[in-house]
Every structure is written in structure tokens, then in C-alpha cells.
Amino acid sequence: MIQTHATLITREVLGAGQELRLYAPELVRQLRPGQAVLVRGGWGADPYLRRTFHPIALDDETWTLRLPPSGDWAHAWLRVAPEGTELDCIGPVGNGYHLRAQARNVLCIGEGDAAWALLPAILDATASGLTVTFAMEAGLERDLIAAMRLPAAVEYHTATPDAAGRGRLPLADMLAWADMLLAAGSLDFYERLATEIEAVRFGVIEGFAQALYPATFLCGYGACQACVADVAGGRRRVCRRGPVFDLKDVTRVR
């Protein structure tokens, strides 16, 4: 983990969101899909807390963060920071997704804004020659990740379920096909996912599915105890044990 400055090199406005591409080669060398970076959104003492971002794109020297539509004041500062601004970053935080050597068919499942964190993992998986299917749920069609953001070889399924849960992703076939699953969403989403896996695969087997825990970090290195979560084994610091957990560890305690 390092504290470093990342230079804002490009800003892309996409609907109500923005994507900021940041030059930070030293950080990027250590950063893996699913890990977090803590970014200050301002120069002064307010807002004091760093904001937690998971990269939505990684290349040799840059990483990209996504600012979702929100009223958050640190996001607002980042939204108007001019190109060339030096952003104070600490990272990488915790453990990211890892691709098992034996995996061939990788299913990536995301829900809402959290799904963006899967994009670098999808690129890694396709670059490694794995077959990837991406499935995403969002409340509105406009919140779905555009298909053009994905490699051509990736099969893409989308769903926009209503408030009652009608119109959700039909996961059974996909779960039967996959030999590895990467997920990003809410804890309720993971609970539903675990239930579906149990129905299709007769149990959530350790090592099959990885889930990005939805946490906000204060220090990111295990001192402050702000990010603790109840996972298998007890109450643990997400920044040390996660943020990517085995799905079994996240769901069986709920």
C-alpha cells in the first residue's frame, strides 16, 4: 500500500456519471481488480474522509474511477476538478479478485453501480483466454453498463427487475455452466445469489464464487475498525480480509 498522487488526465461525462482517468504508475503496478483506492475529494480539511473507489479500468500506467450520480460533496469536488489536478490516493486496499488456474468458464454477476468494479476482472479473464459471461441487474435500463464496454467475446445478459423483484436475471443456466463466479453487489443480492447457487449446484462450495463486500474504508490498513463486517469466522476488518471474500463466507452468517 502506498500514498501517492494521481494526475487527472481525462474526464468523460457519461449520462449522469463521470469517469476520471488517473495517471499513477506506481499505484497501478500494485492494483488488482476488486481492490480499493481511497481518494481525497478536496484540498482542505472538509470533506475529511477519503472516498472509496474500485477501479473500473486498469492499464500499464493509469486507472479509472467512476463517479456515480450522487449528492456527495467529495464526488462533487471530483466532478469539477480540472484536468491536471493531483489527487491524493492511498491504495491498494485489501485483496482483489483472483482467477483460479483451473477455471475455464467465468460468470461475472453485478448489481447496480457495484457492477462496474467487475470490468477489469472481465478484461483480465478474457485476456487469459477464459470464456466469460457477464450478467448485470440495475433498477433502470440507463444504469446498465453499455455492451460496447465489454470485449466482443463476452456474452452479456441484462435485467431491470421491478421493485417487486419481477424480471430478474434467469441465473440457473448460467450457474450450471460456470466453474467460477465473480460478483459485485449488495449483501441482499449475494444472499439471493447464494440461494440460487444452492438450488442449481447443491451448495455454495468454497472457491466457486467471490464477492466484493460493499464497504467504506477509513484508514484501509486495519487500524480504525470502521469497516468491520460479520463474516465467517466472526467480526472481521474488510480492509484486511476483503474486500473480495469467498461468497460462502459472506452469506452463511446472515
Add this chain to the structure above:
Amino acid sequence: MSVELAPGNKRGLTLASPLIAGSGAVGYADAWPPGLTAAMFGAVVTGPVTLRAQRGAATPRLAEVVAGFALEAGDHNPGYHRVLRDHDAAWRRLGVPVIVALGQSHPEDWVRLAQHLEEESGAAGLELVIPSSAGRAEAGTWISATRRAATLPILVKLPVASAEALAETCVEAGADALVIGGGLPAVGRVVGPEGHGRDALWIEGATGGPAAFPFMLQALRAVAALELQVPLVAAGGVTRLDDARRCLGEGASAVQVRSLCWIDPARVAAIAEALGPLPSANEENTP
């Protein structure tokens, strides 16, 4: 610039620098932010320790307030036995004094904890965190009992709101030094995924960050004016070199930083360098 925090105690507590890593800033001296080492501090205060393991406060624990945050971790810790098993050897090698913070949730356990820590650990001192609700009689009773149980230097951390009222009692009861700060309540709105998708989620906790500084400074001045003849330590919202110097100028012998280690370790390193000289601690022991 060395500092003696327990001049009235035979064991003494000499710091090579007036900058202290406040309670839990580096966990149990096992969680170091990038760029910081033990050698940059005069002492390290651990996270809270209790007799038995504590699960701490419910989650989420963190919320934002103007120029700071509200954090309610409770006394989350695995209990003194496991803390010593996992960390004591490292404390003995650290090269700077380690002060163990005794959790405020069970002050009735401080006597037994102090005995255990004195006999079984490499702790150089104890920090007793007085709960905000405590009055003079309770604080005096807890401190004098702990004083009788152990010879280790005792630092008593006073809540900002009652620091002036409790200070004299604490010194009479046996405190070697007073730490001014803590116990400042804040209510804030949860940021991040825990706070999304529902009505605003608010939590109550202790204030961290620069928002705490003016209140701590006022309490420091009030306690300094009592001229109690014990060293004072400022602990609350110190986030700039100017803040640290101001506290030292207002009567503090040392300054604790905590949230700044979490938010901006590079600035802590700059403050440490400015307040130096650096002690000759064993840097190899701090990852």
C-alpha cells in the same frame, strides 16, 4: 527534544519526540499506514484493551460530519490475553514506548488489567479512558484503585466536556499525566454503499478530525490554567503542524495524532520531522 510524561513515577516515561500515535492510530502497533514507522513517534498508544473480548459497536460505524467524522467502534478488541499473545513480543522490540489503552466500557476491570499488563507485557504505561458519563467520585475511585494495583505510569484521558472538572481529582488519585481529548459526541450521515438505497442513515459516535480541535484546545487551556504539575497531552483534531505547535505552546508536553494517521500519513510524517529530532527506534519492526 525528549519529553518526560511521568516525572513523579519511579519508572518514568521518557519520549524522544513529543508526537504520539494516539489510541488505535496504528492498531496494536501492528497496523502501519504507508510511509510511517515507529521511529517517527515518541510513543504509541494501542487500541482499547479489555479483560474479555468485545465485539464492539454494531455496523455501520462511520459517518461524515463537517470537517471530520463520527466513529463508534466501541471497545472492539479480542481481549487482553490474545492482544498480549499476538503483539507483546513486537511491543518489546518496537524501540519506542508502547502505552496500552484500557477500554472505557468496563472501568471496573482496570485493576485486574493493570496487574496483568504490568506482570505479563512490555507496556511502558497505561492510558485510562474516562467515560463521558463519569463524575469525580467514580473517576477518582477507578484511578486510585488502578494506581494501587500497578506501578506503570498512568495517563488518564479526560473527556473534553468534563476535563476541567475532573482533572484535579484524577491527579490526586494518582494520574501521572492527563490526556485532554475524546468523548466529544457527533452525529453524522453514513457515506458509501452502507448508506445508499434507503433513507439517510445516521449514526452517533466520537468526533474525529479537525472538527474536534477547537473543543480540545479550549479544554487544554482550561486544564493548563489549573497548574496541576503533571504533564498534559493534547489529543483531538490535531491535523496540521500549526495545531501541534499551538498545543505545545498552550501547555501540552506532547501531542497525539490519530485520525491524521488514517487520512493523511504523509502529513503525519511531515509533522514528525518538524517536531523531531527522530528517536533511534528499531525501524525494522514496523512494516
